[in-house]
Amino acid sequence: MPKIWLGKAKLSLLAYLMQSTKLTLILFGQNRCYDAEKSQLCGRSFRVAFHSVGNMSRMKLFIYLEPQKDWGEEVKIMSENLVKEALQQGLVDLTELSLQAKQAHWNIQGAGFQSLHEFLDGVVDEARTDLDEFAERLAAIGLVSDGRSATVSSTTTLQPMPEGVIDVPDGYKLIEAALAQTADTMKKYIKQIDASDPLSADLLIATARELEKKAWMLRMYSK
Numbered sequence: 001m002p003k004i005w006l007g008k009a010k011l012s013l014l015a016y017l018m019q020s021t022k023l024t025l026i027l028f029g030q031n032r033c034y035d036a037e038k039s040q041l042c043g044r045s046f047r048v049a050f051h052s053v054g055n056m057s058r059m060k061l062f063i064y065l066e067p068q069k070d071w072g073e074e075v076k077i078m079s080e081n082l083v084k085e086a087l088q089q090g091l092v093d094l095t096e097l098s099l100q101a102k103q104a105h106w107n108i109q110g111a112g113f114q115s116l117h118e119f120l121d122g123v124v125d126e127a128r129t130d131l132d133e134f135a136e137r138l139a140a141i142g143l144v145s146d147g148r149s150a151t152v153s154s155t156t157t158l159q160p161m162p163e164g165v166i167d168v169p170d171g172y173k174l175i176e177a178a179l180a181q182t183a184d185t186m187k188k189y190i191k192q193i194d195a196s197d198p199l200s201a202d203l204l205i206a207t208a209r210e211l212e213k214k215a216w217m218l219r220m221y222s223k
Contacts, residue, residue: 079196084143086189087134087200089157090207091145093182094131096156098124100178103161110168115221123175123214130207137203157185172222179215183208 105120135145158178166174186208194201 079193080141080143082189083141083193083197083200084138086186086193086204087138087143088146089155089189090182090186090204091131091134091138091147092152092155093157093185094127094134094207095147095152096158097178097182098127098131099152100158100161101127101175104166104171104175107164108166108168108171112168112221116168116171119218119221120171120175123179126210126214130210133203133207137200141197141200157181169222172218176215176218176222179211179218183211183215186211 101120101123105117105124108116108120131147135147138145158181161174161178186204190201190204190208193204
């Protein structure tokens with residue numbers, strides 16, 4: 001009877017073919033179900049090799065179950081990469097948001113200039129504070145942030161700010177859209193990282209909430 005490894009225990013295994021994709025396994029005297037379609041035994045995954053003995057009507061099989069690699073470490077790495085991606089994207093978009101808000105602050109003109117001019121300074125200040133929080137969160141969990149201009153320009157999800165003078169009504173729409181896009185991108189990551197890093201997810205939630213609030217204020221100003 002073949003010897004196999006199941007976790008850390010060395011086992012002996014003999015099986016009989018019961019139907020096309022289901023096998024009943026005799027494992028230490030206990031029947032266990034193996035699903036060949038899913039390659040699962042008791043919820044764990046295995047690679048299977050068959051060696052047949054006997055006639056086709058009731059084929060006796062020796063089955064070698066080789067547990068797949070322990071995915072724990074790989075899942076951890078994948079989770080860390082996703083957290084880094086979420087925080088890095090937030091940092092990049094907040095950096096771009098601060099630059100776009102300052103560009104609009106300098107270049108808007110027309111009726112309502114004063115209100116929007118002052119409001120945009122608030123957007124810049126909050127974006128800069130938030131991006132610093134994102135960078136420090138990355139550092140706190142042992143990761144590295146990248147706020148270089150080339151990285152920001154090539155990876156931001158925000159649409160480019162138009163060149164030159166910006167009419168006040170257009171300024172409202174442009175910055176509202178930038179605020180909403182930054183928040184929307186953050187919200188896409190919240191559920192994905194919440195289980196592995198709830199503190200980083202909380203940072204995304206709090207930041208997106210304030211960004212949406214500012215976008216709402218701009219909509220009200222422009223009515």
